Amino acid sequence: MSPNRNAPSVYAQLVDLLLIQLSNYRWAWRGTVVTGVVAPVMMLLAIGLPAKQYGTGGLAYVLVGSVVMSLMFQNQNQVAHNFAFMKAMGTLDYFATLPIHRAIVVVGTVSAFFLLSLPALGVTLLLGALFLGVPLAVDPVALLVVPLCALPLAGVGALIGLLAPGPQDVGPIALVTTMAMLFVGPVILPPDTLPDWLMAVSHVSPTNYAASAIQQVLVGPVTGRLWVDVGVLAALTAVVLWVVGRKVPWHAR
Amino acid sequence: MAAVAYDVKNLVKTYPRQRAPAIDGVTFQIHEGEIFGLLGDNGAGKTTLVRQMVNLLRPDSGTVELFGRDVRDDPRHVAMLVGYMPQKSAALNRLTVGEAIYFTAHLRGLSRQAARGERDALVELWRLGDIVDKSSEQLSGGQRRLMQLAVAMAGDPPVLVLDEPTNDLDPVNRKHVWDVLRDRNTRRGTTVILITHDAVEAEKAIQRVGIVQRGRFTALGTPGELKSRVALQVHVDLSFTPGSPPRLPAGITPWKSAPDSWSLRVDPDAVPALMAALDFADITDIRLSSATLEDLYLHYVS
Known part of the structure; x- marks a missing residue:
């Protein structure tokens, strides 16, 4: 009986899965242009012009909301579509018949879509800052914060893709979830424009913490609240990705 | 083993x-x-x-x-x-x-x-x-x-x-x-x-x-x-001059026929009688083949 060889290392598995999932740019780039740049910039213009009455502080919310929207479309929604596709087409079965860890598939997928989302994120941020006249003050902590904002969103997307009855159901579910999470809390609009009940509900929405963290590291100033946001986002990432790992159909479970 | x-x-x-x-x-x-x-x-x-x-x-x-x-x-x-x-x-x-x-x-x-x-x-x-x-x-x-x-x-x-x-x-x-x-x-x-x-x-x-x-x-x-394990029939494919079909023993009929060819399925013990009855002067080609895996499959699923 052969072969007498070892299974690939965790590092090798992760690199391969990342490269395999990065190949999704072949279909995802159109969506990246439309939903990752055009839609957030249009929203930014539609809400940003009337919001000029709130001054730079109010416009910063619109800018950050557009960045969060871009992150959601590129991470949550694209990952949702990808997991639904992998489940329906047998790609998850293909991975399950190879000597790789289930968690590597999850981490490789969300990491690849995060990397694919960065150009759209950058373009949205720069166009938004230009159109709205919001000065950027990028803190190096952004290198930690931005991925941490994207990961729980990607995890929610993976759950949508895995739990949706079929690939055709993913689009509407993901869109409704995106809209709900964008408008629940001070993501696009300043907190003083929102009713108290919406502010209370916002404490359970990851976008609330993502928007707060992104505003601090991209527009400033960084305050002690950042570490609360980072803690919540890190905890959410761990919980959501663990649940995703449990829900991935894998081997004879 | x-x-x-x-x-x-x-x-x-x-x-x-x-x-x-x-x-x-x-x-x-x-x-x-x-x-x-x-x-x-x-x-x-x-x-x-x-x-x-x-x-x-x-x-x-x-x-x-x-x-x-x-x-x-x-x-x-x-x-x-x-x-x-x-x-x-x-x-x-x-x-x-x-x-x-x-x-x-x-x-x-x-x-x-x-x-x-x-x-x-x-x-x-x-x-x-x-x-x-x-x-x-x-x-x-x-x-x-x-x-x-x-x-x-x-x-x-x-x-x-x-x-x-x-x-x-x-x-x-x-x-x-x-x-x-x-x-x-x-x-x-x-x-x-x-x-x-x-x-x-x-x-x-x-x-x-x-x-x-x-x-x-x-x-x-x-x-x-x-x-x-099963008595599967032998396949016989006959080709002949158009208009001059061979005579077959009683009880054997083609299951597929064309103007110049027949396909027969015959019990193994009936093959000698078939061969003896055929006039090979009219036969241009004859092929005998034993039961195939497909026959076996059809036998078991039928």
Whole structure:
């Protein structure tokens, strides 16, 4: 009986899965242009012009909301579509018949879509800052914060893709979830424009913490609240990705 | 005696909201180096059976051992030893042909350099050179099937489990598939387990066959053993001068006829009488063939 060889290392598995999932740019780039740049910039213009009455502080919310929207479309929604596709087409079965860890598939997928989302994120941020006249003050902590904002969103997307009855159901579910999470809390609009009940509900929405963290590291100033946001986002990432790992159909479970 | 590759005992699987089991108490062994064929109607339970053998589906009861180890105890054991080709062909739609083979070989434990060599060898073996850089969603059904076969073989696993490997293929490529599988089995001792509806071609490769019906084996053995258990008829194909059909003994009638040819099915003990009755002056060609695997399959499923 052969072969007498070892299974690939965790590092090798992760690199391969990342490269395999990065190949999704072949279909995802159109969506990246439309939903990752055009839609957030249009929203930014539609809400940003009337919001000029709130001054730079109010416009910063619109800018950050557009960045969060871009992150959601590129991470949550694209990952949702990808997991639904992998489940329906047998790609998850293909991975399950190879000597790789289930968690590597999850981490490789969300990491690849995060990397694919960065150009759209950058373009949205720069166009938004230009159109709205919001000065950027990028803190190096952004290198930690931005991925941490994207990961729980990607995890929610993976759950949508895995739990949706079929690939055709993913689009509407993901869109409704995106809209709900964008408008629940001070993501696009300043907190003083929102009713108290919406502010209370916002404490359970990851976008609330993502928007707060992104505003601090991209527009400033960084305050002690950042570490609360980072803690919540890190905890959410761990919980959501663990649940995703449990829900991935894998081997004879 | 070759070692036992697969040892399947009392396997039972019933899907949720189904009354009848998809697999109903199946027990059998497959030896190392064997080419084992699973034949059966659509929905007979063949795919359910092989998905349990590659650890993608959990049985309700029973065990599947691969080289002496339960497949559920260590999923990596199966993953390292078995190359599985599923029936669905869209799994790798986002990758090019070359990428799919390379990544599979590397993830099965080959070094990056060896995986590149394996990719090139399999591209040549399966004649995929013209489409190596194409995304698999751009391929025809037959090309995608050949890519799947290359992916299943990537890394040279000692066991191949192939779910309908010749579907969507033209006759030339079907023959190529059987040739390659036979060669792999002969040269490297690869154990091949395959589901097929291509009984005529499969007969040239399959060493042992299981005929599945309603989740059970209705027949299991070598084609020769199974043929000897049932009285299958001999095929006789006659060609003659148009307008001058031969006389046939009483009780024998063609089941297929054309102006210049007949096809007959005759009991083996009636063959001498048929030969004696024919006037070979009018016969331009005559061919006798024994029962095929397809006849056997049709006999058991009818």
